[in-house]
Amino acid sequence: MTTDALSYFFQKFIRLNWGIVFLVLLISAIGWGLLISAAGGDIHPWAFKQVTRFSVGLLIMLVFAFIDLRWWLHFSYVFYGISLLLLCGVEFLGFIGMGAQRWIDLYVIQLQPSELMKIALVMALARYFHSQLPPLTFKKLLFPLFLVMVPVVLLLRQPDLGTAMILLMVGGSLFFVAGVSLWMFGAALVGAGASIPILWSFLHDYQKNRVLTFLDPSQDSLGASYHITQSKIALGSGGLWGKGYMQGTQSYLNFLPEKQTDFIFTLLCEEWGFMGGISLVFLYVLLLVLCFRIVLTVQNTFGRLVAVGMTMTFFLYLFINIAMVMGLLPVVGVPLPLVSYGGTAMLTLLMGFGFLLNVGLHRTLKIPRLSIGIF
Amino acid sequence: MSDKENTQFLRRTLFLGVLQIALLIILVGRMYYLQICEGSYYHLLAEGNRIATRPLVPLRGQIYDRMGNPLAQNETSFRAVLLTDKKDKVEETLETLCTLIVLPQDEIEETLKTIHKKRGLDSLIVKDNLTWQEVSAIELHAADLPGISVEVGSTRKYPSAFRGAHLLGYVASPSEKEQEADPILTIPGLKVGKVGIEKYFDSRLRGKPGHSAFEVNARRKIVRELHQIASTPGEDIHLTIDGSLQEYIQEILSSYESASVVVIDIQNGDILALVSTPSFDPNLFPQGISHKDWHELRENPFVPLTDKAISGQYAPGSTVKLFVGLAALHTGVIDKNTTVFCPGFISVGNHKFHCMRSHGTVNITRAISESCDVFFYEIAKRVGIDRLSEVYQDVGLGEGGLEGFPHAKKGLVPTKVWKKEKKNANWTVSDTIQVSIGQGYMLTTPLELAVAMARLAGDGKRLIPRLEGQGDVAFEELSYDKKHIKTILEAAQGTVNMPTGTAFRGRIMVPGMEMAGKTGTSQVRRITMKQRKVGQTKTAHLPWKYREHGLFVGYAPIQAPRYAIAVVVEHVGGSSLAVQVARDTLLKIQLLERIRPL
Structure with a gap:
């Protein structure tokens, strides 16, 4: 390696948004503490594994950050294509887990193509809108609509309601910031409203149940809404200061389901109270602010759309999860970003932050909008 | 990037x-809403989730007789308990258990039924009163019996099995109806008094259940014990009953098919004995009586489950003559020298009322001691039913005696009003005549008769019978002239101690312990004119259930009346056996009194 390359790398290293890296690390570390508590004070079976995965993820994040943004621009459709293939793959290769076909067993690691798709869709849309000059006519929107709807339909078939929702909303927000006119959004909303009955018929019984019990929790207290009822009890009983670290009776005595994954925010709030909950939310807000600072300073369209997409994805994870455990949204199986136990979601998020850091490093880069080909 | 595009982007991103x-x-x-506003509410819910309580059954109070001997006590017992949180393999477990201990099929089914009805942390008693062999068999095979454990509990034991079963009653598991009325009774293992003293004093004997609180997990498995509130044992009850006397009476009554005896202390109303035969073993009940035993008890023609001493209603027969005599003296229709000629019958309208024999000219003393019906027919007519029934009620007939005692019944003292109401007919002289010899509509319980005897022998005080309590009681005076009472009591002494008296053969010959009283026979079926003509005035040859009951009321000793007694021996055709029972009993209690330290 030449000294030039080294100094180039070093330059990038210095200019890296260390605030984001630090916050990601801090929030993840909070998660590890909670995982130890969830295991009753043991680093097994969750915390240790999570730290290991995080180390790998962190490396991937940094690698992704340093690769030239233009390279990502070039390969974004390829990336999307691979993700889509994998997503189709679970239809044939995936096995049934958690009542849904979501995983591909690659023998070494289990891969969740729906997670990859969250990144890939953002990249593909960013690339498409980068190449289109305003005004964005309806005809120009057909292709990106296709990009969004194909994975959404596949995910609904899996069925993975949570990811489908996130894809739709991330896609929607990219359309929004890319400058699609507001009346089109209005028309889309009307269309979506009209298609709810059709979507409803696509849902599995357990999903219908979840939605119904969300709308009327008194329907059954030991059935589908048991999780959310217990979660609210755990959260509410935390009070202002909480029951103390590893003192959460709801979690410790297993009343709280999935306390290490989807309901980890409840665990935090039970043991650390309102103060604990609000502190984590504050850290998330801080992280969001840093992300938005990048979004607002980037000077190329691809970069800022990627940044908006990643920020939005991150926000949706965190909002849906917290709203879900507090009974504001139906239980859709979305983890708390960086904190919940689980490899794929963390990998996705760290890749996302890798892209954000990348865009941050390349904020002044000018990328021509029309001269790029498909690949 | 155009400026316009840029501005729009920034605007929308900011949005x-x-x-x-x-x-x-x-x-x-x-x-904020969940944790701060509703925090305490959710805290309560979380605690409710976390804490499960298991009730602790209180130790039932023991029952003692007046000498401090136990009549009902608790014995440590071992029982096989099933924790219902291991529901899944219950049937298998019970099958294994069957091979180790005796467990009838219907009990297994009952257990399974209960398990499926219950939810949560309940424990269920599969079998009570395990033998040592059974305990060790279960402990040995503990690994094959998930959820089954041996617990130490207590079982009700009645040491003198057949003596006083009616009086004491028994405990058993509460019925569903009882549990609905009182939710405390749903505590597994808690027994309630079903009849007798056990029921009468149940609220005092029962005690207060405690509980232990456990921390449980979401599968309702116990994580650890948090605290325990001990149960409060029930109160011990000390009865006025004399266990030895009770036992003695039970023994002498065992020669007869069906009989009852009540003995009362005239000084204070203490019920010393309350016996009814045939009896049963109350120890059959606390662990749940078997169908076979229950069936046998129910089908027995001598109704062993009925306490005849307090719920048997008998026509008192001639025993009431003591009170008719008192009524006549009290109202002044006769004095102690008034005589009536007894030709052996009396005609009222076109109906003849018979006497045992022609007594000739009799006064009150002879009329009582020789039991002349005609004398009483005559004086009852003069007294009239109104005043007669007043005296009956004064001495306690128709009063019952133990208010609220399970299955206690009251006798019946008929009046004009009563007949009008119940029979829709006017009172007739015939009715008065029948009531004067304790027949017709009249009914009394043995307890009432004993109380009436005690009130008379106690010099006309309104004695109240009692089952617990100590010391003498100053009873209210009844408004009878002591002179009249004395006349009646002298006549009662004559019944037993004069050679012409109806109970002479059953007298007590120990000086200072003599008894007095009045015999009676209670007709179960009218003697027909035809039978009377052929001389069948006795009923001994009739089938058992048509024979007359033999009755005796009496007291002893005659110098200073202390013990009053009423005896009913069912279907024996005459009163002599009742007299014998009274004699033996009154002698026994007086002898016991001598040998016991005061």
Whole structure:
């Protein structure tokens, strides 16, 4: 390696948004503490594994950050294509887990193509809108609509309601910031409203149940809404200061389901109270602010759309999860970003932050909008 | 990038940012609501989740007789208990258990039924009163019996099995109806008094259940014990009953098919004995009586489950003559020298009322001691039913005696009003005549008769019978002239101690312990004119259930009356056996009194 390359790398290293890296690390570390508590004070079976995965993820994040943004621009459709293939793959290769076909067993690691798709869709849309000059006519929107709807339909078939929702909303927000006119959004909303009955018929019984019990929790207290009822009890009983670290009776005595994954925010709030909950939310807000600072300073369209997409994805994870455990949204199986136990979601998020850091490093880069080909 | 495009982008991005902040503020608001506003509510729910309580059955109070001997006590017992949180393999477990201990099929089915009805942390008693062999068999095979454990509990034991079973009653598991009325009774293992003293004093004997609180997990498995509130044992009850006397009476009554005896202390109303035969073993009940035993008890023609001493209603027969005589003297229709000629019958309208024999000219003393019906027919006519029934009621007939005692019945003292109401007919002289010899509509319980005897022998005081309590009681005076009472009591002494008296053969010959009293026979079926003509005035040859009951009321000793007694021996055709029972009993209690330290 030449000294030039080294100094180039070093330059990038210095200019890296260390605030984001630090916050990601801090929030993840909070998660590890909670995982130890969830295991009753043991680093097994969750915390240790999570730290290991995080180390790998962190490396991937940094690698992704340093690769030239233009390279990502070039390969974004390829990336999307691979993700889509994998997503189709679970239809044939995936096995049934958690009542849904979501995983591909690659023998070494289990891969969740729906997670990859969250990144890939953002990249593909960013690339498409980068190449289109305003005004964005309806005809120009057909292709990106296709990009969004194909994975959404596949995910609904899996069925993975949570990811489908996130894809739709991330896609929607990219359309929004890319400058699609507001009346089109209005028309889309009307269309979506009209298609709810059709979507409803696509849902599995357990999903219908979840939605119904969300709308009327008194329907059954030991059935589908048991999780959310217990979660609210755990959260509410935390009070202002909480029951103390590893003192959460709801979690410790297993009343709280999935306390290490989807309901980890409840665990935090039970043991650390309102103060604990609000502190984590504050850290998330801080992280969001840093992300938005990048979004607002980037000077190329691809970069800022990627940044908006990643920020939005991150926000949706965190909002849906917290709203879900507090009974504001139906239980859709979305983890708390960086904190919940689980490899794929963390990998996705760290890749996302890798892209954000990348865009941050390349904020002044000018990328021509029309001269790029498909690949 | 054009400026226009750039501005729009910045505007819309800022909009997204503001939207996100707004949504997060909603989340924080929700968090604030759940944790701060509703925090204490959810805290309660969390505690309710976490803590399960298991009730602790209180030790039932023991029952003692007046000498401090136990009549009902608790014995440590071992029982096989099933924790219902291991529901899944219950049937298998019970099958294994069957091979180790005796467990009838219907009990297994009962257990399974109960398990499926219950939810949560209940423990269920599969079998009570395990033998040592059974305990060790279960302990040995503990690994094959998930959820089954041996617990130490207590079982009700009645040491003198057949003596006083009616009086004491028994305990058993509460019925569903009882559990509905009192939710405390749903505590597994808690027994309630079903009849007798056990029921009468149940609220005092029962005690207060405690509980232990456990921390449980979501599968309702116990994690650890948090605290325990001990149960309060029930109160011990000390009865006025004399266990030895009770036992003695039971023994002498065992020669007869069906009989009852009540003995009362005239000084204070203490019920010393309350016996009914045939009896049963109350120890059959606390662990649940078997169908076979229950069936046998129910089908027995001598109704062993009925306490005849307090719920048997008998026509008192001639025993009431003591009170008719008192009524006549009290109202002044006769004095102690008034005589009536007894030709052996009396005609009322076109109906003849018979006497045992022609007594000739009799006064009150002879009329009582020789039991002349005609004398009483005559004086009852003069007294009239109104005043007669007043005296009956004064001495306690128709009063019952033990208010609220399970299955206690009252006798019947008929009046004009009563007949009008119940029979819709006017009172006739015939009715008065029948009531004067304790027949017709009249009914009394042995307890009432004993109380009536005690009130008379106690010099006309309104004695109240009691089952617990100590010391003498100053009873209210009844408004009878002591002179009249003395006349009646002298006549009662004559019944037993004069050679012409109806109970002479059953007298007590120990000086200072002599008894007095009045015999009676209670007709179960009218003697027909035809039978009377052929001389069948006795009923001994009739089938058992048509024979007359033999009755005796009496007291002893005659110098200073202390013990009053009423005896009913069912279907024996005459009163002599009742007299014998009274004699033996009154002698026994007086002898016991001598040998016991005061």
